[in-house]
Amino acid sequence: MATENINPLNTTIGWIGTGVMGASMCLHIVKRGYKTFVFNRTREKARGLLEAGAIWVGSPKEVAERADIIFTMVGFPSDVEEVYFGEKGILKGVKPSAILIDMTTTKPSLAIEIYNAAKSKGASFIDAPVSGGDVGAKNATLSIMVGGDKDVVERVMPLLELLGKKIVYQGRAGSGQHTKMCNQIVVTGNMIGMCESLLYAYKSGLNIETVLSSISEGAASSWLLNNLTPRIVKGDFNPGFFVEHFIKDMEIALEEASRMNLCLPGLALVHQLYLATKAQGYGRLGTQALILALDSISKAGVFSKRD
Amino acid sequence: MATENINPLNTTIGWIGTGVMGASMCLHIVKRGYKTFVFNRTREKARGLLEAGAIWVGSPKEVAERADIIFTMVGFPSDVEEVYFGEKGILKGVKPSAILIDMTTTKPSLAIEIYNAAKSKGASFIDAPVSGGDVGAKNATLSIMVGGDKDVVERVMPLLELLGKKIVYQGRAGSGQHTKMCNQIVVTGNMIGMCESLLYAYKSGLNIETVLSSISEGAASSWLLNNLTPRIVKGDFNPGFFVEHFIKDMEIALEEASRMNLCLPGLALVHQLYLATKAQGYGRLGTQALILALDSISKAGVFSKRD
Numbered sequence: 013m014a015t016e017n018i019n020p021l022n023t024t025i026g027w028i029g030t031g032v033m034g035a036s037m038c039l040h041i042v043k044r045g046y047k048t049f050v051f052n053r054t055r056e057k058a059r060g061l062l063e064a065g066a067i068w069v070g071s072p073k074e075v076a077e078r079a080d081i082i083f084t085m086v087g088f089p090s091d092v093e094e095v096y097f098g099e100k101g102i103l104k105g106v107k108p109s110a111i112l113i114d115m116t117t118t119k120p121s122l123a124i125e126i127y128n129a130a131k132s133k134g135a136s137f138i139d140a141p142v143s144g145g146d147v148g149a150k151n152a153t154l155s156i157m158v159g160g161d162k163d164v165v166e167r168v169m170p171l172l173e174l175l176g177k178k179i180v181y182q183g184r185a186g187s188g189q190h191t192k193m194c195n196q197i198v199v200t201g202n203m204i205g206m207c208e209s210l211l212y213a214y215k216s217g218l219n220i221e222t223v224l225s226s227i228s229e230g231a232a233s234s235w236l237l238n239n240l241t242p243r244i245v246k247g248d249f250n251p252g253f254f255v256e257h258f259i260k261d262m263e264i265a266l267e268e269a270s271r272m273n274l275c276l277p278g279l280a281l282v283h284q285l286y287l288a289t290k291a292q293g294y295g296r297l298g299t300q301a302l303i304l305a306l307d308s309i310s311k312a313g314v315f316s317k318r319d
Numbered sequence: 320m321a322t323e324n325i326n327p328l329n330t331t332i333g334w335i336g337t338g339v340m341g342a343s344m345c346l347h348i349v350k351r352g353y354k355t356f357v358f359n360r361t362r363e364k365a366r367g368l369l370e371a372g373a374i375w376v377g378s379p380k381e382v383a384e385r386a387d388i389i390f391t392m393v394g395f396p397s398d399v400e401e402v403y404f405g406e407k408g409i410l411k412g413v414k415p416s417a418i419l420i421d422m423t424t425t426k427p428s429l430a431i432e433i434y435n436a437a438k439s440k441g442a443s444f445i446d447a448p449v450s451g452g453d454v455g456a457k458n459a460t461l462s463i464m465v466g467g468d469k470d471v472v473e474r475v476m477p478l479l480e481l482l483g484k485k486i487v488y489q490g491r492a493g494s495g496q497h498t499k500m501c502n503q504i505v506v507t508g509n510m511i512g513m514c515e516s517l518l519y520a521y522k523s524g525l526n527i528e529t530v531l532s533s534i535s536e537g538a539a540s541s542w543l544l545n546n547l548t549p550r551i552v553k554g555d556f557n558p559g560f561f562v563e564h565f566i567k568d569m570e571i572a573l574e575e576a577s578r579m580n581l582c583l584p585g586l587a588l589v590h591q592l593y594l595a596t597k598a599q600g601y602g603r604l605g606t607q608a609l610i611l612a613l614d615s616i617s618k619a620g621v622f623s624k625r626d
Contacts, residue, residue, distance in 0.1 A: 120523070143537045157533045180533045182525060190523040194516045194530050198539035201512015204585035209504040212572065215579045216427070216497040218489060223501050226464045226487045230450045231560075232505035234541035253538075265519065272522045275617045278511035281588050310582045 024049065025171075026079030028072050028095055028102070029116070030058040033142075034085035036149035037115070040174045041083075042066050049078045072098070076105035081168060085115045088260055092118045096126050108134030111168055115156075117141040117257075119264050120186035120193070121271070123159065127185035136164040139188040142176065143195055145252050153177040157195075159187030193265040199299075200262060200282040202236045207303040210244060214314040220245055240300045247318030251298040258299045259286050331356065332478075333386030335379050335402055335409070336423070337365040340449075341392035343456035344422070347481045348390075349373050356385045379405070383412035388475060392422045395567055399425045403433050415441030418475055422463075424448040424564075426571050427493035427500070428578070430466065434492035443471040446495040449483065450502055452559050460484045464502075466494030500572040506606075507569060507589040509543045514610040517551060521621040527552055547607045554625030558605040565606045566593050 023046065027038040030052040038061055042048045048066045052058045055068065062068055069075055072095045075082060082102060084095050092114060096102050102112060112130050114123065114137070123139035130137035138160030148154040154176035158165050165181050172179045182191045209232075213223045220241065228238055243249070262283040269276050282302075289295075289305040297304075297317070307315045330353065334345040337359040345368055349355050355373045359365045362375065369375055376382055379402045382389060389409060391402050399421060403409050409419060419437050421430065421444070430446035437444035445467030455461040461483035465472050472488050479486045489498045516539075520530045527548065535545055550556070569590040576583050589609075596602075596612040604611075604624070614622045 143534070143539075145538075155533055155537050178533065178536070180529060182529055182533065184524075187523075187525060190520070190525055191530050191533050193523075194520045194525070195534040195537070195539045197516040197519055198512040198534065198541070198544060201508045201510070201515065202539070202541055203508070205505040205508015205512075208508065208583045208585050209501045211581060212504055212576060212579075212583065213497070213501045215581050216494075216500075216575065217491075218494060218497055218501065222487060222489055223498050226462055226485065226489065226498050227450070227502040227505065229485070230462050230502070231452075231542050232450075232502045232509065234505070234509055234543075235538050236541075237505060268523065269519060272519075273617060274518060274522050274619065275613075276515045276519065277588060277592065277616075278515050278585070281584060285584065306582075309584075310580060312581065
């Protein structure tokens, strides 16, 4: 990149990973007028972007050969490794002075590894995972947690601002991923508390809506309690966020915690219960499906998925 | 009670239990002009009420002999049993047609027992535990969760409205207590998620305030995260709610869950960790002291109580 200011006229963008999240996010950039090269494992999922003016290329390497700033938004840490370090990966084609931005939720240690590898090629890397789900991606209201070199983050800020509402610099490489882990660890606790409470409410003969009217604003109040309880009551287990992706996140957090010599018994328990949830066939349901596994443990028979 | 309408001129009140919560609550009733008979194990703690015009009597039985509507706000289920069923207990002196209201957080099964015992004396009983803490008691902003006969609840509503802001009828006898358990079960999860996340944040080198600015409004947001994190960061472990009272509540919930044949692994784990918190000498600190026990398990050495 030659200039400090990012300008659609002289900056080319690369985008790798056009799933539910990535496609919505990339579209904001394409619509803003940036020349955007895209790649995805399944080309079909990029169709909307191509119709909006994005340009298809055949591999992450080819994206890297063409773009000044490259976003990645893929699935699992192994996908991130492949996209960056693979035979046809970004680092095989990256331009010196390019900026690479991984928005996948992945391992902080992997973020640091990519940061160092990018640096050795004269390029920069920041980790910038998000929260806010598909709705946040569509409405550009994501929370973006950013780690890396601060001056690099500042240079791409105008692009991040096209994608999210709350963009916070958290510190050196990996800090964005660590912050996302903090978010997910809080969610594990809020989720088990909510699910066990709803089971207790049903079994003791209470009306859940009436219970909520007593407890939803005080010490028990949470985003999850207010947003997921109505879905659970309706038997709606459609994914806002997949069980299997949540398991991935918990496994990253547990691995990092172990590396830091940190015992997190709550996280470990919830992780185990989500393995049960997945084992029961609910891996592609929303995270609120935890209550189905908890229900089955006690054969409570009160919560079930409705079609 | 001769009339449907409660009127300070013709209704006498009894109040048993004038600790931090009870004294603040009773004062609203005294100030409203009701003739109020009070009893407390430690007379000294009722002094403010007596100065405001309340009348001291020597036992729960003597309160019952004088009052039309009697509130109890004591400590543990064993205290509630003593106050109602003891030699000098309420049921030894209760007037036919009196209304008894227990606002202590206690066992749903005990609430049902008192309900039946009161009925056999021609009196009525409702369970009406609260949430909102000492601040809610002082400002009359408590959430009051009510169980019992609906017509009885309606008759005392003007009195409950002097004490709380959100008063919700939850169903038959015991339902107020069950609802309070639902509240506490949610809190156990929110608490462990928050504490483990803060430990992770510190150990991974993040700044907690900066992390909060990323996660405090999305899927991880909760009353606890926003209200207790600032205290923890300051090393402030003063009680909003005592660890040992929270343990009592969890033990009630676990006992009731067991009776209902309901396995609640999250609640059970958090209960165990709070036993560790108490064992370490933190029983009279606020519930946020859980993080001190979690810190000690890993010898993390980041969170400590400041004087």
